[in-house]
Amino acid sequence: MAQYRIPEFTLEQRVEAALQMVSPHREWGAVTRLARRYGVSRPLLYKLKDRLQKVLLEALQPRPAGRPTQTTSLRIDRDFIQRAIVTLSLLKGTVRDIRLGLHLLFGITRSVGHISQTLTAAGTHAQADLLPPSLPLPILGEADEIFQGRQPCLTVVDGHSFLVVRLSPEASCDATTWGVTFLELQERGVRFHDLACDEARGLRAGVQEAQLSIPLRPDLFHLLRDAHHLTQRLEKAAYRAIATAERARRAEREAQGSHRRRGRPLKVRMPRPEAEAAEAQAIAVYDAWRWLLEEIRQALEPISPTGQLVATDQARATLETAIELLRELGHREVTTFADELEAKVSQLLAPLEWLEHRLRPVFQGVKEEDQAFILWAWQHRQPLGLDIEGDIPAELQAVTRAAWHLLGLFHRSSSLAESLHSWLRPYLQIHRGMTRWLLPLLQLFWNHHPFERGKRAGHTPLELAGVENPSSLTEVLSRLACPNRVVQPA
Secondary structure, eight states: OOOSSOTTOOHHHHHHHHHHHHOTTOOTTHHHHHHHHHTOOHHHHHHHHHHHHHHHHHHTSOOOSSSOOOOOOOOOOHHHHHHHHHHHHHOOOOHHHHHHHHHHHHOOOOOHHHHHHHHHHHHHHHHTTSSOSSOSSOEEEEEEEEEETTEEEEEEEETTTOOEEEEEEOSOOSHHHHHHHHHHHHHTTOOEEEEEEOSOHHHHHHHHHTTOOSOEEEOHHHHHHHHHHHHHHHHHHHHHHHHHHHHHHHHHHHHHSSSOOSSSOOOOSSOHHHHHHHHHHHHHHHHHHHHHHHHHHHHTSSBOTTSOBOOHHHHHHHHHHHHHHHHHTOOHHHHHHHHHHHHTHHHHHHHHHHHHHHHHHHSTTOOHHHHHHHHHHHHTHHHHTOOHHHHSOGGGHHHHHHHHHHHHTOOOOOHHHHHHHHHHHHHHHHHTSOOTTHHHHHHHHHHHSOBOSSTTBTOOHHHHTTOSSOOOHHHHHHHHHSTTOOOOOO
16 A cells, blocks of 8 residues: 655655656656655645646746836734834934834835935935924023034024024034024024023124124023032032041940950041041031022022012022132032132022013012912912913903013023933934934924923924924924925815
């Protein structure tokens, strides 16, 4: 009886038998001889013949001329979404990673040059679509510089809406470059209410060269950051003094005790009385510094803890007293900070003086308790979701609206520009520089993306800047992908 399933019937033997079965010159009795040679049945050989004929007919069918057309449809199912989530988490956003992502997600192969040219074209089109012809509202300017490989990027941000109005790599950050930058922004319809910046010489000189008649606000962010670093150093010094004094006390107890621990005696840096005096001094300096820093910080706030508007004269007196007390601590770094603070007192008080001057006619004839209520409502408007028309008495709505508008213009820091730089830094490090296409795309993305958290949640920077009906991020990306496509009106 024939063996119908034998392991000796290899793939090569199957191919040879099938070719002989489809041969038009096959002699009579050849099937019986093949069955005996390979030890298989005649029906199996006829099945191999039918399978080979089917494969040949399918392979030799006439095809359309030219390259095969690409599939334009994509099946989006649960497995594809899961694969996309995992794939996107592994990619860094470089040109080569984009190439890998296209292959892993869509099975498409594109050259590095093609991807680079696409990004360059998208950046060129994005450059022409960064901002509307003119912004309807004046901006609270925040200007700063970020460097990557010694190349500066000049950044200008709106302190109210977090709109990026300028993000451009330049060869230098001197006065001429900054001056040209400000002039170009003015030509594009950007109006400045004020400008907060650090002590960068080129930036401040550029404001003068551009002849911007706007108030320059001191950067409170850098002042508080330096104070925070000094707080950390004083705290560490206090803990070191505590550890030194405790070691000195242990060494004295062991020396005076009848039983001493095994090993060498404890080595101390200074005698116990001197160590305890240094400990008390370090703790006193730290505690006094923390208290005085909090008083300085509160003096610069527009609203006092009791809900009253801070008077400029009172804030100046508080700062001058705090500066004198800081110097009396006798600490070198604290004294240096006090000297720097004293040189900036007038600049730090300028926003408070402006707010006090503008609110004086608004609050004229308004009761003190009503003023306190309006200021309290301003401080808690976000967590309570207060609305002027629905939550403020009718007789106070006009005053509240004017006061809230002025309080919203109170500006004295470039912290939003620093926050934007923190967001930019990973992109600059990934691409190892500032490519011409990268920054326009990032600026366009930032201005059209809606915020997810905070007081700006649910709105884009363009909406907060007063632009009516700005394009959504999806529409912007569609225009960048197909810049030449003309949409016919419905």
